[in-house]
Each structure stands twice: as structure tokens, then as C-alpha cells.
Amino acid sequence: MHIQVVASPPVPSQRRSLGYRPATVAPPARPRIALARLSLTGAAFGAVFYCLSFTPSLLPRVWFLQGMVAGVTAAMGYGLGAALGALARRFRGPMRAPAARIAWAVLAITVPVLVAVFLWLGTRWQQDLRIRLGMEPAPDYDIARTVGVSLLTFLVLLGIARLLRLATHGCALMFRRVVPVPAAYCAGTLVVALLSYTAFDGLLVANLFAMADRSAAVVNNGTGNGVTVPASHLRSGGPGSLVPWDSLGRQGRAFVAGSPSTAELTAFAGRPAAEPIRLYAGLTSADTVEERARLVVREMDRTGAFSRSVIAVFTPTGTGWVDYKVTRSLEYMYAGDSALVSLQYSYLPSFFAFMGDRSEVADAAAALIGAVRARWAAMPADNRPRLLLLGESLGTYGMEMTFGTPEALVDGADGALLLGPTFANPAHRALTEGRAPGSPIWDPHYPQLPVEFADDAAELRDLTGPRPKVVYLQNATDPVVWWSWDLLWQKPQWLTGKRAADVTPDMHWYPGITFWQITCDLVFSNKVPTGHGHVYKSETVDGWAAIAPPPGWTTQDSLRLRALLDG
Structure with missing residues (x-):
């Protein structure tokens, strides 16, 4: 009979005497975050987004702005691709090494090849936009500077993202001592997100607004x-x-x-012309x-403004600015028999005023228009001047909020001219949504009211x-x-169906990217030249x-005056 003897493992004391050493278990490798390789799916999405960033939008972009747009867009694509890749690995496991090498x-x-093609196309698209808007072509070497700025922007954003990820991992290591690993990473992500938001909103945004406020002040x-200082008693800040003068603001x-x-x-x-009246109140x-x-x-x-042929109430932009060509146009038309009035509600640029507190422009427009209209309406209807209203950009929002509805805006004065209205304007939105079937959004027709839209001011000569x-003037390329x-x-809708003449047929909508491009516009x-963009x-x-129009005014007079103002 064969007997098999199986040796039992040595006891611990015997292991030490026989020279045994316990097997060493390698500690888990620390994940490389700051210096990790690029994500495969992130790189693919980033490259696609980078190429799409060179597609045209409403306005041509200077080289450094295009570089920043491309870098930020590529970073957005990389982040999206990396997140999708992480989800795929979570549910389907990592890609096999041979397949990854092939990819x-x-x-x-x-x-x-793709980037080179889109760089060439992007240069062509930008030159075409410049020609379309009557601008000088950009130098050919701008493309090299654009690529440099885009790469630098992408690397900076990638570095910031990886530092945040590293901070998340560090927080998770502390939390995993008391909670399971998934919960630790969730908590770490939440902490870093809250701290990042606090830093962004409390430090960057708040300081940005504070710096803008100080600079604007x-x-x-x-x-x-x-x-x-004016020598005329017909001007605010002048004699009497x-x-x-010191209270008017710049x-x-x-x-x-x-x-x-x-x-x-x-x-x-x-x-013979009269001396125009111009009145203003600063903050x-x-x-x-x-x-x-x-x-x-x-x-x-005091100045006898209500005895003039026309009174115009201007709701200015955020800084209190009123375009001098806009004001002069009316004074030339009426040979100085006019009174122009305005009021400052902020000294911040329109963007900060719009994103900050829009109630300021609404309150200012309502106060000034209401006060002037009350005094004007008390005059005999057959013996009072024409009352005209004008708003530009953020000023159009204040005007519309004063009246609320298109009907009230029509009845509010003898005429209203709105230049470059914003998406938040209530009357503009109602008129656009209720436009006649078949009329495009960029040139809507609203037959129920005496309201006219024009994406090209020359259209108004043939009414x-x-x-x-x-009248709404809204350039087709005004972002x-x-x-x-x-x-x-x-x-x-302005990219659907028939487009305005100034909008390039090469422009297409891409989720997220088009929003970002228009924001940069x-x-x-x-x-840009007059008649394009926000000019x-x-x-x-x-x-x-x-x-x-004043009595006897003709189209030739309009052409003469435009040539004078543009000269």
C-alpha cells in the first residue's frame, strides 16, 4: 500500500528558524492625476470640439479671441469625453490594450489632418465674414498666433481641472477613514465643488464686479x-x-x-437754424x-424745451452713454429746433448692468419718461411738440419695461426708436412671437400695430x-x-430657413458651442462697421x-445726412 506523506506547513517559530520571510504585498499604486496621460475619449471629443470652434458665427473674431475660444471649446470637449469614457469604463470595464493602441x-x-483642414476652413470663413461686413482681411500669420493661444488656454484649463481632481482625491482619502469609498468620493467631490464655487463667485466674480465698479467710477x-463747460444756458451744466457741471458724470x-x-x-x-437744447442729470x-x-x-x-418742434427722451446704455451720431441725427433733421434729454442710472458698462441689476434702467426710464410725458400731456394736443423716445441696447429694455406691452409702447409717444433690443425685452418678444406667418424672426411683420422692424435701415426708405x-433697428449680425x-x-429660428443677407450660410448651430461663440461675439x-454687429x-x-420726419424731408436728405455723419 502506498502511503503519501504530506508535510505540514511550518509553524511561525519554525518559519523564523528556517529563514522564511513573509510575502510582501505591494501597496496599491497611487493614481497619477496631475501628470496622468490624456483620456482617449477626452482627446477625441476635444479634437472635434476644437475643430468646431473655428466654424463661423455672426462676427469675425480677432486672433487672440479665436485662440481663447478654441482653447476653451477644446477643454469643454475634453471634459465631456473624459466623463463619458469614465462612465463607459465603470459599466463595461477598461478597453483592452491592443484596441486602445489602435485607437x-x-x-x-x-x-x-482634421485640425489642419479646419484651420484652413476657419481662415477662409473668417476672411469671408470680414469681406461680408466690409472689413479689411486679417493677416495670414494670425493663424499661427491663434493656435499658440488656443494650446496655452487648453493647457491652463486642463491643469486647473487636474488640480481640482487631485483635491477631490485628497478629500476622499480623508473621508474613507469613516465612510465607504464611494461615499468618500461623493463627499470629496461635493466639498471641492462647493469650495470652487465659493472661490469663483466670492473671489473671482465679486472682485471682477468690484474692479469694474471702481474702474467705472x-x-x-x-x-x-x-x-x-458749455457757455450756453440751453445746456445742463451751463450758465443758469x-x-x-460736476454732477453730470463723464x-x-x-x-x-x-x-x-x-x-x-x-x-x-x-x-437759419436754432441752437439745440440738451439736458441731462447725472447720478x-x-x-x-x-x-x-x-x-x-x-x-x-427753464430752457423752454416744450416750445421746440420735437422733444426726444433718450434712455442711455449702462454707463449713461448716448451715441453722438444718434443725437446729432435728430438735431440736423430739425435744424436745431429740438430738445434732447437723458438721465444716468449707472456708470457700469451695459453687460455688468444687465447681468447685475436690470431694475435700475427700468426705474430710470419709467421715472424720466413718466415725468416728461406728464408735463407734455398737460399741454393742448394741437400746441405741443412731437414727443419721441429712443433706447439703445440696455436702454431698450428700460423703455419696454416702462410700458410693458406693445400696445402701450405704441400709445406712449408720437414715436419710439429702439436700437439693438435684448432678448429680455417683453414687448419685443411679444411682437416677434406674434409675427405674421411667413415673416422671418430677423425681420418680423406685425400688421396689428404700426410697428416696423428692419435688419437694414435702408429698408425704411421704401415703406x-x-x-x-x-421702429426696431436690429442688425442681422448683432449678438x-x-x-x-x-x-x-x-x-x-434665425438660423432656420431663409437667412438675413449678412449672416453667412456657413454658420451652423451646435449645442453649447454656438452659445459660446455668440457670447464671445x-x-x-x-x-465693426455701421450697420453690422451692435453698431x-x-x-x-x-x-x-x-x-x-420734419416737413419736406426726402430720401436724398437722409442720404446727405448719413454721409455727413459717417464722414
Whole structure:
């Protein structure tokens, strides 16, 4: 019989005597986060997003802005791809090594070719946009600078993202001592997210607004070159004025001092002209917006403004600025027989005023328009001047909030001209949504009311039928008009069907990307020729002529005046 003897394992004392050593277990490798390799799916999505960032939007972009757009867009794509890749690995396991090597090889071959193609197409698209808008072509070497800025932007954002991920991992290591690993990572993610939001909102955003406020306050206290205290009693801040010159603010001082001379008005009109009246109240002219509005009306009584042929109430932009070509256009048309009034409600740029507290412009517009209308309405209907209203950009929002509905806006004055309305405007939204079937969103037709829209001011010269009382000028390439939150997830109607002449047929909507591109267009929306972007200037001549032309005014007069203002 065969007997098998199985040796029993040595006891611990025997192990030590026999020279046994306990097997060492390697500690789990620390995940490489800050210096980890790029994610495969992240790189693929980042490359696609990078290429799409070069597709055209409404306005051409300068090289450094295009570089930042491309870098941020690529980072957005990389983050999305990396998240999707992590989810796939979670549920399906990691990709096998041979398949991963093949995928990386495919990316290494296709991405450079794809990027090169889109760089070439992007350059062509940008040049086409410049030609379409009447701008000079950009230098060919701008593309190299664009690529450099885009790579730097992407690397900075990737570094920040990995530092946040590293912080999340560090928090999770502390939490896993008391809770399971999944809960620890959830808690770490929540802590880092809250700290990041607090730092972003409390430090970056708050300081950004604070810096903007301080900078705007300093600018507001200054005076533009060539602007001097008026010698005329027909201007706020001048002799006998109830408004001190120092209280007008920078834009108010420019407003009252920017009128053409009587000689210039006479030369254009071909007959003796009157001296225009310009009145303004700054932020420190009175304690409250209602007091400032009443102060303007007292100034109007002092200067005899209600005896002029036309009174125009301007709701300015955030800084209190009113475009000098907009104001001069009406003074030239009426040979100085006019009174222009305005009121400052902020010294912040329109973007900060719009994103911060829109109630300021609404309150200011309601106070000034209400005070002037009350005094004007008390006059005999057959012996009072024309009352015109104008708002530009954020000012259009204040005007519309004053009246609320399109019907009230039509009945609010003898005429209203709105330049570059925002997506938040209630009357504009109601008119656009209720437009006649078949009329495009960029040039809607609303037959129920005397309201006219124009994406090209020249269209207003050929109007037939009753004269409109409200005119909207909204350039087809104005990002202020077409920017809205739903661009993130919904294709806009102005990119569907027939497009406006200025909008390139090469522009297409991509979720998230188009919103980001239009947002960046806002930065340089005032750096394009008149009639494009957010630049209206001499276009207001055709707007005024459509609403309230002086007796005998002709299209040739409009062309002469536009040439004078643009000269």
C-alpha cells in the first residue's frame, strides 16, 4: 500500500528558524492625476470640439479671441469625453490594450489632418465674414498666433481641472477613514465643488464686479478730451443751469457738450437754424432717480424745451452713454429746433448692468419718461411738440419695461426708436412671437400695430402705407439681439430657413458651442462697421425719417445726412 506523506506547513517559530520571510504585498499604486496621460475619449471629443470652434458665427473674431475660444471649446470637449469614457469604463470595464493602441494610432493620424483642414476652413470663413461686413482681411500669420493661444488656454484649463481632481482625491482619502469609498468620493467631490464655487463667485466674480465698479467710477468722474463747460444756458451744466457741471458724470458732460454748432446746422439745412437744447442729470445731480427726473423737467421748463418742434427722451446704455451720431441725427433733421434729454442710472458698462441689476434702467426710464410725458400731456394736443423716445441696447429694455406691452409702447409717444433690443425685452418678444406667418424672426411683420422692424435701415426708405410709430433697428449680425440662454440647447429660428443677407450660410448651430461663440461675439460687437454687429450710429437717420420726419424731408436728405455723419 502506498502511503503519501504530506508535510505540514511550518509553524511561525519554525518559519523564523528556517529563514522564511513573509510575502510582501505591494501597496496599491497611487493614481497619477496631475501628470496622468490624456483620456482617449477626452482627446477625441476635444479634437472635434476644437475643430468646431473655428466654424463661423455672426462676427469675425480677432486672433487672440479665436485662440481663447478654441482653447476653451477644446477643454469643454475634453471634459465631456473624459466623463463619458469614465462612465463607459465603470459599466463595461477598461478597453483592452491592443484596441486602445489602435485607437490612439487612429487619433494620431486623423487629428492632425482634421485640425489642419479646419484651420484652413476657419481662415477662409473668417476672411469671408470680414469681406461680408466690409472689413479689411486679417493677416495670414494670425493663424499661427491663434493656435499658440488656443494650446496655452487648453493647457491652463486642463491643469486647473487636474488640480481640482487631485483635491477631490485628497478629500476622499480623508473621508474613507469613516465612510465607504464611494461615499468618500461623493463627499470629496461635493466639498471641492462647493469650495470652487465659493472661490469663483466670492473671489473671482465679486472682485471682477468690484474692479469694474471702481474702474467705472474713476472713468465717470473724468471728462473726455475736448469736452468743456458749455457757455450756453440751453445746456445742463451751463450758465443758469439747475444741474451742476460736476454732477453730470463723464457721459453726461459729453452729451450736453456734443451738439453741432448753429453754423453747422445752418449749413446743412440751407436756412437759419436754432441752437439745440440738451439736458441731462447725472447720478449725483439728485439723491433719487425720481428727483433726477423731476430735475430734468425743471431744466426743460427753464430752457423752454416744450416750445421746440420735437422733444426726444433718450434712455442711455449702462454707463449713461448716448451715441453722438444718434443725437446729432435728430438735431440736423430739425435744424436745431429740438430738445434732447437723458438721465444716468449707472456708470457700469451695459453687460455688468444687465447681468447685475436690470431694475435700475427700468426705474430710470419709467421715472424720466413718466415725468416728461406728464408735463407734455398737460399741454393742448394741437400746441405741443412731437414727443419721441429712443433706447439703445440696455436702454431698450428700460423703455419696454416702462410700458410693458406693445400696445402701450405704441400709445406712449408720437414715436419710439429702439436700437439693438435684448432678448429680455417683453414687448419685443411679444411682437416677434406674434409675427405674421411667413415673416422671418430677423425681420418680423406685425400688421396689428404700426410697428416696423428692419435688419437694414435702408429698408425704411421704401415703406408704404401708414407711417409706423415704433421702429426696431436690429442688425442681422448683432449678438446683443440674438444672444439668449436657449442657444445652449435649441437651434435658433434665425438660423432656420431663409437667412438675413449678412449672416453667412456657413454658420451652423451646435449645442453649447454656438452659445459660446455668440457670447464671445458680444465682446467685439462694437468693433465693426455701421450697420453690422451692435453698431447703429447713422442708421438712426432712416429710423427718425420713418417715424417723424420734419416737413419736406426726402430720401436724398437722409442720404446727405448719413454721409455727413459717417464722414
